[in-house]
Amino acid sequence: MLPFVFEWQWDIGHGVFMGLFYLALTIVSLGVVAALAMTFYDLYSGKEVHEEGHGHEDPWADYSYAHDKADRGEYA
Amino acid sequence: MDDSKFWPKGTTRCKPVHFGLWMLFCLALAGWALVSAFLCLYKGLNQTNMNDYFAFGVWIVVDLAIIALGAGAFFTGFMNYVLRREELKNIINAAVIIGFICYSGAIMMLGIDIGQPIRGWFGFWHANVHSMLTEVMFCITTYLIVLIVEFVPLILENRQINKVPDLHFFAHNLHTIMIVFAATGTFLSFFHQGSLGGMYGVLYARPFAARGGVLIWPWTFFLFILSAIAAGPSFTTSIVMITEIVTGKKLTTHKVKMLMAKVSGSLLLFYLVLKIADTLYWAFVQTPAMGLSPSVYYQAPYGTWLLIAELGIGGVLPCILLLSPQVRESYWILLLAMLLNCFGVTMNRFVMTIQSLAVPVLPFEKFYAYLPTWQEWGISAGVIAYGFIIFSLAYRYLPVFPQETKLNPTTD
Known part of the structure; x- marks a missing residue:
């Protein structure tokens, strides 16, 4: 898996497999680190907490179908 | 309490x-x-x-099925964050949770299946770069990490947890850069879905499963990707609809479900065209070229009913239903069509695993059941x-x- 392991071979197969594997892990790790860094910045810059989280956003609240109208009593 | x-x-x-x-x-x-x-x-x-004939059993069938059904997470994430289909924001959380359950459940099950789970790390350290399964193992575990990262902000948005400023901002910031995780997850999921199929396609000693292909990828590589992204959105939406029925509440608008159904149906149609072409070539060209007849593959208890169940009841039928606008407006028929789609992909994983191994490949072997x-x-x-x-x-x-x-x- 790593160059210091005795089975390691410097060939294309290892390069592609391990390269992509570590690339994916690096991107995910950097993403988490970036989120942590932004969090520290928000905390120390005195940003206020908004009660509504992302789970409460509703950019597509268009209840134009029969089921939805029925649920709201429009077809009662 | x-x-x-x-x-x-x-x-x-x-x-x-x-x-x-x-x-x-x-x-x-x-x-x-x-x-x-x-x-x-x-x-x-x-x-x-499991024995010398059936090295794979129900655990691998369930594994492959739930990984295919869990594809709703990566594909919905891809459509929402990368293709900017904002309306899918209303179902993406459920897709992530279902994906997390499917992938973590599959990995737990594999922990038992490999028999020696404490040696599970060997595959990472002594990777066999010539094996499709190495790529599967790398991608499934890495994608589970991505799913955990996608699930964490939702957990942190619990009404009480979200009051803690540190956790609130962390959840918010993870959301802000979610496109990075969604894109990485798409890449990882795309390849391991394919390699799971590729593993069967390169079983050259198993005429039921082996296929031709392009470069290092057998046709099953592409068929597994397509079947997973066709069934995944259906599974996610089915779970949401079943939750609605159980709880007696409306959780998303019907418009969101209809969009998921349309995506699922279109992808299913694309998959079925290629799958039927692949099946016809395999039955009428590849199998006779190996000196066999397709009847060798279909013996009791795994008869031709499996083919009808997989491609007919679980393929063509839900495809027609999902592509029909009138059906998509009907709550119950839509749910039925989506469940049939999920049934079809499960049957595909079953036949590729069990039926492949049931077919005799040596003169002294019989057709076995498991x-x-x-x-x-x-x-x-x-x-x-x-x-x-x-x-x-x-x-x-x-x-x-x-x-x-x-x-x-x-x-x-």
Whole structure:
């Protein structure tokens, strides 16, 4: 898996497999680190907490179908 | 015990006693799985009906099926974050939770299947770069990490947890850069779905599974990707609809479900055209070229009914239904079509695993059948119980469905 392991071979197969594997892990790790860094910045810059989280956003609240109208009593 | 202060704001949930009884049922199933797992780890895989013929059994079937059905997470994420289909924001949380359950459940099940889970890390350290399964193992575990990262902000948005400023900002910032995780997840999921199929396609000694292909990828590589992205959105939406039926609440608008159905149906059509072409070539060109007849593949109990079930009832029928605008407007027929789509992909994973191994490949072999033991069923039931528990807890305590409060206004 790593160059210091005795089975390691410097060939294309290892390069592609391990390269992509570590690339994916690096991107995910950097993403988490970036989120942590932004969090520290928000905390120390005195940003206020908004009660509504992302789970409460509703950019597509268009209840134009029969089921939805029925649920709201429009077809009662 | 009143746990209402933990419920998402503006929602109501069933009484704690009812929820507790449901959890007891799930824990009983999980208990069956724990006993089975203990026996398999303590006494060995002789507790299963796997043998020299069936090196793969029900665990691999369930694994492949739930990984395909869990594809709703990466594909919905891809459409939402990368293709900017904003309307899917209303179902993406459920897709992530279902994906997390499917992938973590599959990995737990594989921990038992490999027989020596404490040596599971060998595949990472001594990677066989010539094996499709190495790529599968790398991608499944890495994608599970991505799913955990995608699930964490939702957990942190629990009504009480979200009051802690550190956790609130962390959840918000993870959301801000979610496109990075969604894109990485798409890349990882795309390739391991393919490599799972590729593994069967390169089984050259198994005429039922082996296929031609392009470069290093057999046709099954592409067919597995397509079938997974066709069934995944259907599975996610089915679970949401079943949750609606059980809870008696509207959780997303019907428009969102119809969009998921349309995406699912279109992808299913694309998959079916290629799958039927592949099946015809395999039956009428490839198999005779190997000196065999397709009748060799279909013997009791795995007769041609499996082909009809997989491609007809679980393929063509749901495809027609999902592509029909009138059907998509009908709640119950839409649910039926989506469940049939999920059934089709499960049957595909079953025949590629079990029927491939049942077909004799040596002159002295017979056509064998395989039935799992209660221990094997127990582990499989455990994954389902695990899914029930995680999804039930998530629904009860996390703001999974952004439209729920508007669709179910409360008087208090």
